[in-house]
Amino acid sequence: MDLTLTSDQAAVAAALDQLAAHFETKPTDFHGFALASQGLENALAEGQFFDVALVPELGPLSAALAVERLSRLPCTVEISLSMLVRPLLFADLPRPFALVEYKRPGRFVANARTILVTDGEAMGIVQPTPESLEPVDSIYAYPMGRLKERVTVEPLSAARAASTRKWLRIALAAEISGLLHAAIATTVDHLNDRKQFGRPLATFQSIRHRLAESAVLAGGVRWLALKAAWTADDADAALAALHAQQSATQIVYDVHQMLGAMGMTLEHSLHLWTYRLKALLSELGGRAGQACAVAQYCFNSD
Amino acid sequence: MSVAYRRRKIDPMHFDWDEQQLAFRSTVQAFLSFHLPPDWEALAHGPGSHAQSAFSKRFCAQLAHAGLLVPHWPQRWGGRDADAWTAFILAEEMWAAGEPRGGQYMNVNWIGPTLMRFGTDAQKARYIPPMAHGETIWCQGFSEPQAGSDLAALRTRARAEGSNYYIDGQKVWTSYAGHADTCFLLARTAPGRNGISIFLVPMDSPGITVRQIPSLIGEGDIHEVFLDDVEVPDSARLGDEGQAWDIVRAVLALERVGIPRFALASRMLSRAVAELKATGRFCTGVVDQAAQARTACEAARLYSFQIVDQRQRGITTGAEASAARFATITAERRVTEFVIEHVPAALAGGDPLLRAHHQRAIVAGIASGAAEIQLNMIASDLLGLAREPR
Numbered sequence: 001m002d003l004t005l006t007s008d009q010a011a012v013a014a015a016l017d018q019l020a021a022h023f024e025t026k027p028t029d030f031h032g033f034a035l036a037s038q039g040l041e042n043a044l045a046e047g048q049f050f051d052v053a054l055v056p057e058l059g060p061l062s063a064a065l066a067v068e069r070l071s072r073l074p075c076t077v078e079i080s081l082s083m084l085v086r087p088l089l090f091a092d093l094p095r096p097f098a099l100v101e102y103k104r105p106g107r108f109v110a111n112a113r114t115i116l117v118t119d120g121e122a123m124g125i126v127q128p129t130p131e132s133l134e135p136v137d138s139i140y141a142y143p144m145g146r147l148k149e150r151v152t153v154e155p156l157s158a159a160r161a162a163s164t165r166k167w168l169r170i171a172l173a174a175e176i177s178g179l180l181h182a183a184i185a186t187t188v189d190h191l192n193d194r195k196q197f198g199r200p201l202a203t204f205q206s207i208r209h210r211l212a213e214s215a216v217l218a219g220g221v222r223w224l225a226l227k228a229a230w231t232a233d234d235a236d237a238a239l240a241a242l243h244a245q246q247s248a249t250q251i252v253y254d255v256h257q258m259l260g261a262m263g264m265t266l267e268h269s270l271h272l273w274t275y276r277l278k279a280l281l282s283e284l285g286g287r288a289g290q291a292c293a294v295a296q297y298c299f300n301s302d
Numbered sequence: 303m304s305v306a307y308r309r310r311k312i313d314p315m316h317f318d319w320d321e322q323q324l325a326f327r328s329t330v331q332a333f334l335s336f337h338l339p340p341d342w343e344a345l346a347h348g349p350g351s352h353a354q355s356a357f358s359k360r361f362c363a364q365l366a367h368a369g370l371l372v373p374h375w376p377q378r379w380g381g382r383d384a385d386a387w388t389a390f391i392l393a394e395e396m397w398a399a400g401e402p403r404g405g406q407y408m409n410v411n412w413i414g415p416t417l418m419r420f421g422t423d424a425q426k427a428r429y430i431p432p433m434a435h436g437e438t439i440w441c442q443g444f445s446e447p448q449a450g451s452d453l454a455a456l457r458t459r460a461r462a463e464g465s466n467y468y469i470d471g472q473k474v475w476t477s478y479a480g481h482a483d484t485c486f487l488l489a490r491t492a493p494g495r496n497g498i499s500i501f502l503v504p505m506d507s508p509g510i511t512v513r514q515i516p517s518l519i520g521e522g523d524i525h526e527v528f529l530d531d532v533e534v535p536d537s538a539r540l541g542d543e544g545q546a547w548d549i550v551r552a553v554l555a556l557e558r559v560g561i562p563r564f565a566l567a568s569r570m571l572s573r574a575v576a577e578l579k580a581t582g583r584f585c586t587g588v589v590d591q592a593a594q595a596r597t598a599c600e601a602a603r604l605y606s607f608q609i610v611d612q613r614q615r616g617i618t619t620g621a622e623a624s625a626a627r628f629a630t631i632t633a634e635r636r637v638t639e640f641v642i643e644h645v646p647a648a649l650a651g652g653d654p655l656l657r658a659h660h661q662r663a664i665v666a667g668i669a670s671g672a673a674e675i676q677l678n679m680i681a682s683d684l685l686g687l688a689r690e691p692r
Contacts, residue, residue, distance in 0.1 A: 004315055239600045294593035
């Protein structure tokens with residue numbers, strides 16, 4: 001057991017921090033929902049960050065740390081599937097990746113070059129043509145899209161589907177972790193700045209306790225995601241995804257409540273994290289789906 | 303594609319137990335399996351009861367003999383300088399078994415280490431060996447009728463006269479006081495926060511009266527302790543006059559994550575689920591609640607890993623310990639609520655360890671600093687929220 005980054009891992013983290021510094025601020029004239037950044041996409045590709053998991057000295061844990069860090073940015077690109085699913089299971093397939101569940105719209109689908117499709121327990125791979133995809137108007141803070149026509153699905157074996165689902169859960173938890181931390185951080189700034197009744201909102205105990213509880217939840221999500229990335233264990237993946245979606249459900253509501261009307265505006269950045277979180281709440285079966293997985297992997301011997 | 307490259311030659315951040323740690327856990331489990339009597343789970347009820355206190359002295363002596371009571375203490379004091387992970391594994395296995403060490407877990411976790419750090423040579427020589435041999439029970443004289451979370455408000459007074467102190471006052475909620483040999487007592491020697499001192503007070507001192515408080519926690523757990531002109535020598539003071547606040551802060555950092563409550567909670571959850579499965583009642587809805595409870599337990603465990611890792615590296619733990627504590631409180635709550643809802647017989651003649659767990663779990667958010675105090679520390683020190691006006 002050793003929870004301190006190695007020099008290799010720390011170097012990657014520092015490089016990511018340096019890269020991320022150019023994308024930390026929402027353009028003041030952006031008042032939309034999905035702030036997709038081609039600049040970030042290019043920088044990550046140029047630095048070969050999408051393949052971090054394949055570097056022997058780094059591995060999936062470093063990839064999870066990278067996903068977590070990059071998800072804190074207000075802008076978005078397809079990172080979590082590319083960093084945590086593709087390298088481990090489909091390294092020969094092109095990115096961006098996307099997930100389509102039950103033929104619903106999914107994030108990054110309109111530009112995806114590889115799509116994982118699920119329908120119940122079945123899972124398959126689609127390598128779509130651009131013509132088979134279309135964007136969907138959405139208020140989620142991801143570019144959303146869908147398959148507009150029938151496509152050829154290459155089914156995955158049950159074992160490969162289970163492994164894919166496991167890494168999807170880990171990717172989901174890592175991404176939610178970053179989004180939660182960013183949403184909480186911007187809420188802290190607001191609570192320290194905004195004064196009512198002559199003092200900062202941050203000094204009111206009802207608010208302090210509520211946000212502290214959120215922070216504990218978010219910290220738990222991070223540790224569970226990192227552990228799952230390290231162990232690659234089905235139970236750990238299920239626990240991480242469940243805690244991530246459960247925590248996000250509560251925290252999204254709470255941080256919007258704490259930002260009041262300010263959080264309702266598209267001028268503030270909060271929705272760039274919370275409306276990504278809202279998109280992630282339903283993935284992989286939502287909390288009920290993760291709970292079934294926890295039951296399957298954690299209570300089987302009970 | 304496999305993920306074989308995860309096992310690397312270098313020593314990266316990782317979540318694996320090494321062979322030595324796995325072997326130590328097996329040793330502790332084997333010891334428990336051999337030494338816990340068949341009726342242990344019924345005995346586990348009432349951690350300060352006559353029966354469990356007597357048992358804990360026999361059991362801790364056996365642990366000491368096997369080198370498993372204080373392995374993380376220095377060799378000089380009966381340990382073998384084992385690391386913080388060893389102490390964690392030991393604590394986890396003991397708590398998961400229902401804590402057969404009884405109140406002596408406090409000696410192992412924080413009273414012994416505190417005396418090693420702040421005690422005089424005479425205090426160490428007098429008090430540490432009996433702890434290392436598993437022969438003595440201590441109690442913690444912190445809370446008072448008017449001083450709980452606001453510890454600085456305590457009123458118990460130690461009056462210096464010649465080479466003695468005379469202590470007057472009252473302590474309350476004092477665990478294990480009915481069987482304790484010595485009290486780690488806070489008393490005021492001057493006004494203000496910096497006027498509090500620590501005294502190591504033999505519980506058979508004239509002027510001490512102990513009254514058990516019947517409680518939801520179980521027999522013999524909490525007490526009132528009345529101190530009426532109790533005479534103790536100068537040499538009973540731990541540290542300097544007025545040093546209590548600094549020492550207590552160091553002590554509470556150890557104590558906040560000292561009990562791996564999630565270990566027993568997780569075991570009891572599994573037991574409850576097994577019972578539900580056996581009777582065909584582990585169905586939709588119930589599954590969701592069980593999964594959430596298990597998740598809370600695992601999150602709490604990982605938070606504790608963070609603290610142990612810091613301790614291992616000699617890093618002073620800050621508000622992360624409060625976060626770990628709050629995560630543990632949440633885990634206890636999820637599991638007890640699950641058991642109450644789905645295995646209600648646990649509190650009515652059913653599984654005695656489920657009942658004992660419930661009784662211990664209800665104090666999770668109260669003992670060792672209320673949950674609300676932890677949340678305040680998280681808000682200020684982890685999140686950076688502006689502090690409340692005082």
